[in-house]
Structures are given as C-alpha cells and as structure tokens.
Amino acid sequence: MTKHKITQRPAFFSLVLSLFIAHRPSYLVMAVATLVASLLSSSTLQIYFACKNRDGLPDPKSMTHYQRLMADAPYISLDAITVVASASSLLVSVFLVLSSVSFLIEERRKEYGLMRLSGASRTRMINLELCEFSIPLALSNGLGCLLGSLLTPVAGRLFAGPAGFPDAAITFHPTIRTSVGVCTFLLMMITCLIGVGVAVRKIGLATPLSLLQQESVKERKVGKSRKIASLLLLIAVVVVGFAPLESVTLDLRSMLLAVLIIVAVYVSAPVLVRGAVSGIGLLFEKFGGGPGLLARQRSRRETAGSMAIALPAMMLLTIVISFLAVMQAGSIGGAVLDLDPLKADLVVTSDTPGQADTIDRRIEGLNERPRAVNSYETQNWTMPESARIVQVAWGDLKELSSSDPSASTPKVIEGSLKDLGPAKIAVNRDSSACNSGSSTCKLGDTATLTDKQDKKYQAEVVAIIDAPKGLPSLPMDVLSVEGGLPQAGNDYHLVTTIAVNAPGDMEPVREQLRNSDFKDVKIETRQAYIDRFVKRGLDGQQALKVMIVGGSVLALIFMMQAIAISLSERSEQNYRLYQIGVSRQSIAWSAGLESALDVVGGTVIAMGGVAIMEASLAAAFARAGIGVEYMPIPAEQFLILAVLLLIIAFMTAMSCSRWTMRNEAQSTGA
Incomplete structure (x- = not known):
C-alpha cells in the first residue's frame, strides 16, 4: 500500500508538470495578465492601509484645530477612492480570470476527453487541473503582489491628486507593509482558484464522449436558466430605470440601474455575443474577402473564444461609461436642483x-x-x-x-x-x-x-x-x-x-x-x-479618471491574454491552413479581423446597455424638471475606449498570429 502511494505521487506531479510545459505559451500569457491584476490590487490595498494609518500626516500638535481637520480631509477622500478601486479591481479580476480560465479549458476539451478515456477519474482530473493552474497563478500572483508593494510610493503619487493632497499642502508618503502584500496574495489566490474550480468542475461533469465531440454552431444552445435569468434581469432593468418610483432618489435609482445593467450584460453575454458577431460578421465577410469570411466562421464556431475577447470590451465600456454617466448625472442633477431656486439675476x-x-x-x-x-x-x-x-x-x-x-x-x-x-x-x-x-x-x-x-x-x-x-x-x-x-x-x-x-x-x-x-x-x-457651479462639480470628480485608467488597463490585459491564448491553442490549425496554400498574410489578417469582430460585437452590446442607462437618466431629469441640456452623455470617453480596444485587439492578433505560426514552422522543421 505504501509503495503504491509512493509511486503514484511522482507520476501525478510529473503529469502536472508535463501539461504545464506543453501549454506554457498560454500559461505565460495568463500569468502576465494575472500579474498585472495582482500588481494593481496589491498597490491599491497598500495605499488603502497607508491612508488608514495616515502616512505623511504632520504632527497634529503643531497644527490648529482647523488645520488638523483640513489635513485629515484628503485622507477621508482617499479612503473612499481606494475602497472603490480595490473592490473594482478584485471584481474585474474575478470576472475576467473566470472567463479566461473557462476559455482555455474549453480549448482543451478533446485533451480532457482523451484523459477520461485513458482511465482518469473526475476527481483526479479536477485535482490535476487545479494543480496545473496553481503553478502559473501562484508565481504570477506572488510576483505581482511583490511589485505592487514596491510600487506603493509611485501609486501614492497617482492617488494623491484625486484625493486632494496637493490642495491641502500635504505630501502623502505611503509606507510599504509586508502583511498587506501577503494578505493580497492570499486574497488573489483564493479569487483565482475559485474561478479555476468553477471552470474545471464544468468539464469534470461532462462525459468523455461529449468532450471529444465538436459541437456545431446550431447545436450549441444557451441553457434555460440563463435565458430565464436574462429575461428577469431585463424586466428589472426596465422597472428600475423607467417606473415612476417617487420614493427612490435619482442617485439610488441610477446606481441600482447601473449594477443591474452590468449583471444583465454579463449573464446574457453568450446570447448577445453570438447574435452580435453573426450579424456584424456579415459586413466583415462582405468587405474582408477570404480573411473576413474565415474570421466570421471562426467567431461563430469558437463561441468561447469570442466570449473571452468580447467580454473585456463589454465589461469595460458598460461598467466605466455607466458609472461615469451616473456620477456625472448625480453631480449635475444635485447641483441644478440646489441652484434652480436662485432668484438673483x-x-x-x-x-x-x-x-x-x-x-x-x-x-x-x-x-x-x-x-x-x-x-x-x-x-x-x-x-x-x-x-x-x-x-x-x-x-x-x-x-x-x-x-x-x-x-x-x-x-x-x-x-x-x-x-x-x-x-x-x-x-x-x-x-x-x-x-x-x-x-x-x-x-x-x-x-x-x-x-x-x-x-x-x-x-x-x-x-x-x-x-x-x-x-x-x-x-x-x-x-x-x-x-x-x-x-x-x-x-x-x-x-x-x-x-x-x-x-x-x-x-x-x-x-x-x-x-x-x-x-x-x-x-x-x-x-x-449655475453652469460654472455644475462644471466645478464635474471637474472635481478626479477619482473617475483613476477608475477609467485602472479599468482600461485590466480590460486590455485580459483581452490581449484571451487573443494570445486563442491563437496559441490554434497554432497547429493555422499551420495546416498554411500548408494547404493559405498565405501567412491572409491567416494573420483573418486573426486580426476575427478579434476586431469580437471587440466590435462587445462594443455594440455595451452601447445598448449604456443607451438604456442614458434613457433612464433623461427620464429622471425630465421628472425632476431639469433641462435636457444638462444630460451627461460621455460619448467621447466611450468612443476613445472603443477605438483603443479595437486597435490593440487587431494589432495583438496580427502579432500573435505571425509569432505562433513562425514557432510552429520552426518546431516542425519547415
């Protein structure tokens, strides 16, 4: 019995290591994305605890009571900013880690099916994958938390402006705390492993034959529970957004609506992405020639890949622009209602x-x-x-x-x-x-x-x-x-x-x-x-810039990761196309157009969610007697982020396609 256990343990970990090495390009990309997420989370949490401990605050005994209160004001502001930033970073990491892990596992369905046919039990396979994913996640999280802690002084300077430290004439000097870095590492590992566990469990419940079969586009159906949840969320969005709920304030209604729209977009993503990609893909097919046709076919067939690429664009644009509109509407609406009774000329x-x-x-x-x-x-x-x-x-x-x-x-x-x-x-x-x-x-x-x-x-x-x-x-x-x-x-x-x-x-x-x-x-x-007072309120929302930049970085990293993993797992397929006569340039263009198609699909879906948000705000303004000329429409920010996502997705796909094909050719000796 003892000998059996001794011989099994090296075999298990040897298999884990061999699988990790076989898919190292995909894991490398995942590790980079997770590293950035951990870096942002670690540095933000370091700033949060530095704020709590009032790092950089002068000696209170040397100040008057008023000076002490004014000196404490930016710390109170920073406290609120870092709480929101930390929560957003962790939530986005959960959504996108789960999406990218699910996508990578989906790309390896046949591999898991062969493992099951070879005699691997469900429990053994789940444990195998948990260990396999834990290696890059632990390394990247550890390095990300370390770098995030070391970059705490830099992050402190970035947060100091929105918190109002320069105005208060206080220099914020955040101290690096080892305990915070360790806690961040544990928190991020729990977050990542929960995502891995959810994704791996789904594969473990499938039969070996279903894993080996490649479902056609027509056979892939969205579950009834997801359809019902999507319908219920849509009804909730309409009720909260447009029902005459007099007892609900504008701020509360808008924030609740924004959360509902974000959840609805995420839950309905499989249905929405497939429909958007199929419809918009007709234009790519018509004007893109052969590469456009191949891009549309792959986007429709590889639903998991389209989801993984479109989701960061959808979530970034929906979350950032919706909250931007809500915050601006709250500031404008409150200011106008306060100022409107002014009698002076x-x-x-x-x-x-x-x-x-x-x-x-x-x-x-x-x-x-x-x-x-x-x-x-x-x-x-x-x-x-x-x-x-x-x-x-x-x-x-x-x-x-x-x-x-x-x-x-x-x-x-x-x-x-x-x-x-x-x-x-x-x-x-x-x-x-x-x-x-x-x-x-x-x-x-x-x-x-x-x-x-x-x-x-x-x-x-x-x-x-x-x-x-x-x-x-x-x-x-x-x-x-x-x-x-x-x-x-x-x-x-x-x-x-x-x-x-x-x-x-x-x-x-x-x-x-x-x-x-x-x-x-x-x-x-x-x-x-009135106009100056409203503008001053909007200019004072500098924390929104931190949210936009932080959310954009996370979304871009995870989108680039999804593209790189997709092309890495598809390298052999691309090389076979090259061998039968398709030029490398056409294959690269096809990859670029496919990623662009997925991003455009996600952008259109996000545009629908933001349009509902804007329509609700317009109705709320009309009910409150506020002129439509004050309606915040962050179209410029939406357009800039959408174009940035599109360009980076296209360039990433083109570069990764050429790189993977060159590596495949070198490995086969061609």
Missing part, C-alpha cells in the same frame, strides 16, 4: 478680503438702483472637540430685513434677525453648534466657536433660520452681523446677489460693474453661475 463672487465695501459703493453708484441686493461675507470656523467645520456668514442687518420677494435672505423659523448684534447669532435649524448637548440648537442656547488661532468665542442663539435657496456655496451654519463676531476665520468668500427691476436692466448693470477696477471678482448672470 446677477451673482458677484470673490475670494479676496476687502472687496465688500468696494462692491457696495459701486452698486450704490449705479444709474439704476437694483430691486434687491444681498451681500454675505463668509469664513470657515470650527467647534471645540468636533470634527465638523462650520461656515459663518456676515450680512447687513438692513438687507436681511428686506421684505422684497426677490431678496436672497434666510427664512426665519424661530426668533428674529433684528436681535442680531454683539455675541448674538442665528443658526441653521440643522446646526449642532450649541453646547446644550442636543443634536440641534434652540433659542437661548449658547454656541462655542473657534477661529483660526483656536481662540474661543461664545454667542447666544437668537434666531433659527434656513439658508437662502439656490446658493449651495452659502450653507450659512451661523449668521452674524458686523460687530457680532470678529472676522477671524479661514477661507474668506464673498457672494453678492443682485435682482434687477426689469430684464432689460441686467446687461447695463453688469457692464457698469464690469468696468469697475475690481480685483479677483466674478460678475456672472444666473445661468453662467
């Missing part, structure tokens, strides 16, 4: 102290006195033992008492603004700046505020207010008047709203103010102010 803003008196004098000297003028100077203050920054605003008591409906004044909930004065303030009704211990302030409560030097000021609450509508830059946590609180805070900002008497007065007033010798002052119409 002109908005004057400045970040330079000392401009308020000059602006007031210019407005007083206008040829036509505006109907309503409201000017607020704001600064940021803090509260003791609190992680919140509050905005303190100073207004003119006469302007605050205006009864003109066009005035941009706060709405008084309780108390009276006439009581404002020294150590007397009004607070927003949601403010928690008081010392009473309550979550909101009440009349008569005392609020303690600290300026930029951590000097404390106490003031009595004499009014509860709502900030003026349509000015999201003016939350007005605390409202004071001249002499009520000293202007000793941080980040000064001035905003003046002007309501003219008649529409024809707006441009003359604007021109008179523009001709003044103001410094660092913006004078904008209501619409220009």
Whole structure:
C-alpha cells in the first residue's frame, strides 16, 4: 500500500508538470495578465492601509484645530477612492480570470476527453487541473503582489491628486507593509482558484464522449436558466430605470440601474455575443474577402473564444461609461436642483478680503438702483472637540430685513434677525453648534466657536433660520452681523446677489460693474453661475479618471491574454491552413479581423446597455424638471475606449498570429 502511494505521487506531479510545459505559451500569457491584476490590487490595498494609518500626516500638535481637520480631509477622500478601486479591481479580476480560465479549458476539451478515456477519474482530473493552474497563478500572483508593494510610493503619487493632497499642502508618503502584500496574495489566490474550480468542475461533469465531440454552431444552445435569468434581469432593468418610483432618489435609482445593467450584460453575454458577431460578421465577410469570411466562421464556431475577447470590451465600456454617466448625472442633477431656486439675476463672487465695501459703493453708484441686493461675507470656523467645520456668514442687518420677494435672505423659523448684534447669532435649524448637548440648537442656547488661532468665542442663539435657496456655496451654519463676531476665520468668500427691476436692466448693470477696477471678482448672470457651479462639480470628480485608467488597463490585459491564448491553442490549425496554400498574410489578417469582430460585437452590446442607462437618466431629469441640456452623455470617453480596444485587439492578433505560426514552422522543421 505504501509503495503504491509512493509511486503514484511522482507520476501525478510529473503529469502536472508535463501539461504545464506543453501549454506554457498560454500559461505565460495568463500569468502576465494575472500579474498585472495582482500588481494593481496589491498597490491599491497598500495605499488603502497607508491612508488608514495616515502616512505623511504632520504632527497634529503643531497644527490648529482647523488645520488638523483640513489635513485629515484628503485622507477621508482617499479612503473612499481606494475602497472603490480595490473592490473594482478584485471584481474585474474575478470576472475576467473566470472567463479566461473557462476559455482555455474549453480549448482543451478533446485533451480532457482523451484523459477520461485513458482511465482518469473526475476527481483526479479536477485535482490535476487545479494543480496545473496553481503553478502559473501562484508565481504570477506572488510576483505581482511583490511589485505592487514596491510600487506603493509611485501609486501614492497617482492617488494623491484625486484625493486632494496637493490642495491641502500635504505630501502623502505611503509606507510599504509586508502583511498587506501577503494578505493580497492570499486574497488573489483564493479569487483565482475559485474561478479555476468553477471552470474545471464544468468539464469534470461532462462525459468523455461529449468532450471529444465538436459541437456545431446550431447545436450549441444557451441553457434555460440563463435565458430565464436574462429575461428577469431585463424586466428589472426596465422597472428600475423607467417606473415612476417617487420614493427612490435619482442617485439610488441610477446606481441600482447601473449594477443591474452590468449583471444583465454579463449573464446574457453568450446570447448577445453570438447574435452580435453573426450579424456584424456579415459586413466583415462582405468587405474582408477570404480573411473576413474565415474570421466570421471562426467567431461563430469558437463561441468561447469570442466570449473571452468580447467580454473585456463589454465589461469595460458598460461598467466605466455607466458609472461615469451616473456620477456625472448625480453631480449635475444635485447641483441644478440646489441652484434652480436662485432668484438673483446677477451673482458677484470673490475670494479676496476687502472687496465688500468696494462692491457696495459701486452698486450704490449705479444709474439704476437694483430691486434687491444681498451681500454675505463668509469664513470657515470650527467647534471645540468636533470634527465638523462650520461656515459663518456676515450680512447687513438692513438687507436681511428686506421684505422684497426677490431678496436672497434666510427664512426665519424661530426668533428674529433684528436681535442680531454683539455675541448674538442665528443658526441653521440643522446646526449642532450649541453646547446644550442636543443634536440641534434652540433659542437661548449658547454656541462655542473657534477661529483660526483656536481662540474661543461664545454667542447666544437668537434666531433659527434656513439658508437662502439656490446658493449651495452659502450653507450659512451661523449668521452674524458686523460687530457680532470678529472676522477671524479661514477661507474668506464673498457672494453678492443682485435682482434687477426689469430684464432689460441686467446687461447695463453688469457692464457698469464690469468696468469697475475690481480685483479677483466674478460678475456672472444666473445661468453662467449655475453652469460654472455644475462644471466645478464635474471637474472635481478626479477619482473617475483613476477608475477609467485602472479599468482600461485590466480590460486590455485580459483581452490581449484571451487573443494570445486563442491563437496559441490554434497554432497547429493555422499551420495546416498554411500548408494547404493559405498565405501567412491572409491567416494573420483573418486573426486580426476575427478579434476586431469580437471587440466590435462587445462594443455594440455595451452601447445598448449604456443607451438604456442614458434613457433612464433623461427620464429622471425630465421628472425632476431639469433641462435636457444638462444630460451627461460621455460619448467621447466611450468612443476613445472603443477605438483603443479595437486597435490593440487587431494589432495583438496580427502579432500573435505571425509569432505562433513562425514557432510552429520552426518546431516542425519547415
């Protein structure tokens, strides 16, 4: 019994090694793709833990309370970015590793069938394949996690910009942590082996004869469960995207719809890819000549190969563009809804102290006195033992008492603004700046505020207010008047709203103010102010660039891997075509056109998913009363990514086809 075990063990591992060597080109490509995925995941997780440990944060004892809060802000932002980036990297790796492993196993169906006929049991074959795949995956994951950890300082600089570190004047210095690299390796290995196990189990359940048979295109049918799941997902997409669900917010509806579309595209991929490739392939067949005909035939026959190449394109374009549209729509929709109640015809803003008196004098000297003028100077203050920054605003008591409906004044909930004065303030009704211990302030409560030097000021609450509508830059946590609180805070900002008497007065007033010798002052119409605020919100979404670049790199790597594996496993078939008279150039062109056809098919499918997303956003905007001119349509990003995928797929297929044919010719001595 002991001798039998001793003789079996070397035979088993020798077989594993021989299979690995026989398919080393395919495994080499898979290893490179997995290495990149591990590198990205490892470096991102290193940045996440560096953020958690506040690497690079200056000594808090040397900073004021406000400076500490501002210094911590980019770390909070980076925390959110790295969580999303890490989750996206791992999810994409699961999808694409499973797809590429399934494809490679599908290419070796006959080999597995012969192994079964030779007496290999299901369990032995599954164990054999798990060990065989574990060798390149373990090596590539280990090297990827090592390189990702070593590149942590470089990754830190890439993440620092979107997180806002340059704006905070803090240098983020992430420290390399060995424990994080080890945990990433284990996490990636579990991810990869789950994918291998799922793919290998499917082959293990098949009979030897079914593995040896080559199914025709007509015989290949999509399972009923997949069809039912696809139909249910389509119904869910329609309901979530277009049903009048008043209780669901725009952001929640859009995010849920994006997830449903992504899952629906993945689940329906076998049906969608086959249909897209067959239809679009007619054009390749008509205009591509012999290589185009061969490309279409192979794409239709090699369903697994088409899926493996089309899937990265589908998932990249659907995930990135859908989330890009959702994030932009959320930013635009929220901004427009916040800004739309603005009553002013002109908005004057400045970040330079000392401009308020000059602006007031210019407005007083206008040829036509505006109907309503409201000017607020704001600064940021803090509260003791609190992680919140509050905005303190100073207004003119006469302007605050205006009864003109066009005035941009706060709405008084309780108390009276006439009581404002020294150590007397009004607070927003949601403010928690008081010392009473309550979550909101009440009349008569005392609020303690600290300026930029951590000097404390106490003031009595004499009014509860709502900030003026349509000015999201003016939350007005605390409202004071001249002499009520000293202007000793941080980040000064001035905003003046002007309501003219008649529409024809707006441009003359604007021109008179523009001709003044103001410094660092913006004078904008209501619409220009809204447009600038919306654009500022979109420009601030720098984290989306990280998502686009990271997702593109992963998708390109896995797409190139699928192409290389496909051509490597098909090298003998291509060489036989060459021997019967097909030129190498035609075979290479056919490979390029086939990969391009698969990518175009995936792009068309992704375009359908994104179109549903855009139609849902348009309907949501219409229901909310937001103009269609604000609809985000990331067509430029979609086109750039699609063209990039197409070009790289074509060039990769051409290069790999020539390389595999040359190697096959050398191995046969031709």
